[in-house]
Amino acid sequence: MVDADLRPTLGSLGAKIKDLAESYERLLKENEIEAPTLAADSPVNISKFTPELFMTKQKLADAMNDLSIISQGPSESVFNYAHNVGPDMAALNIMNHFNFWNAVPASGSASIADIAKHTALPEEVVQRVIEHGTTLRYFAYTDNAAPSKSPIQHTSRSAALAKSPGLRALVASCIQDIMPPMAIMPEALERYSLGKPKTTKEMSETAFAMAHSGGEVFGNFANVWDYLENDGQGEKKGWRQRNFNAWMTYIKEIFGTKDVLLNAFDWKAAGEATVADIGGSGGHDAFELAEAYPNLKIVVQDLHECQPIFDQNVPSSLQSRVSFQEHDFFQPQRVHADVFFFKLIFHDWPDKESVEILQALRPALRRGAKVLFVEYMGKQGEIDASIPRSIRQFGTSTDLRMMALFNARERPVDAWKEIFRAADERFEVVRVDANPLTFMVVVEAVWRGEE
């Protein structure tokens, strides 16, 4: 049976888009949110999404995508995608890596020669990259009548990148660190999974490990964390970890997930509690928590290169309550915390390693201690076709990224309980709060073992 959904017409989709766009505009107005434009002075993001606004936006994205496909035709839409995906990615990556964004004044313009001087790249490269960038609405010509000679101005997208180090870090990590392994996933699958009933779960058999198995460009790194910690020499050492920390910090801003952190637990009722923020990066979550809850003492634990990030960013007002400790979470835990907090940690690890991380807590667990996960939940159980495809894509994209980098997967809700059970039966999972709109899940377990 062919789904009616698969037989839209140009006219029906056009009408649907008109309706959804009008509803979206109305909802933005009702919520007093300024609508973005393509111009440099546009608001950089849409904050304060209501569930209705979010759903309308995603339905609009689905309808526009369908119209794009059927207006091009099947083969052409595939060709156009395959033809453009590499150059689109390369142009964004180059402009970001060499910071073209800050080479153009926020209001005003710069010539190709100015940008070349600022970035220390040959004019020819700048000109060719920007030419592609303008087709994607990164930058615009000030004179459309004579683009080749025209100075360059910002659009809303390039201006957003100029304004936000977090967005630049996100682009760098997502493209520079992650795309090379993703591009060789077929080779990794061929080598390690072809002809087998199940995909490999070995972290030494990922596309990442294959991409970083030697060679001048991608080096020899066992896993992502080894790469973030150890790529670069001298002052550059740890630059990928610094970038990653900026990305992680920015996630709270772009997805508005600070509230998820602050409400993940009754932090106030916890009293004078000690919290171990395990894999807490440079401490950005610990700072938010400690700021909001003066009763908490927080120890941030992470790898070596996170210490200088922490030292640089810890507000002096919090220094007595928030500290950093270098700690490998596969090693026995030394801090007898009341709450062991893991945010966005376990989805990066296959089940075997996740169980080991939990088991490493046991030496420090006192009866009644809490273990709290805040996790991204890309897969929410059975596929729900009523959820817009563009929403499901957030999860499916992360899921494939997890496969390429870690041979891990986005877990459905039930799998979280299973990890605790497999680690130790003395963990009792007392709460699993999954929010299908934020894609975040909070899991709380209590240690029922002896003192």
Ligand SMILES: C[S@@+](CC[C@H](N)C(=O)[O-])C[C@H]1O[C@@H](n2cnc3c(N)ncnc32)[C@H](O)[C@@H]1O
């Ligand atoms: C996805 S980030 C999450 C960071 C932070 N919790 C957040 O939500 O923004 C994963 C973190 O785990 C850290 N990590 C990876 N392997 C680790 C290990 N063996 N021991 C301690 N931390 C580790 C990384 O350095 C990184 O900061």
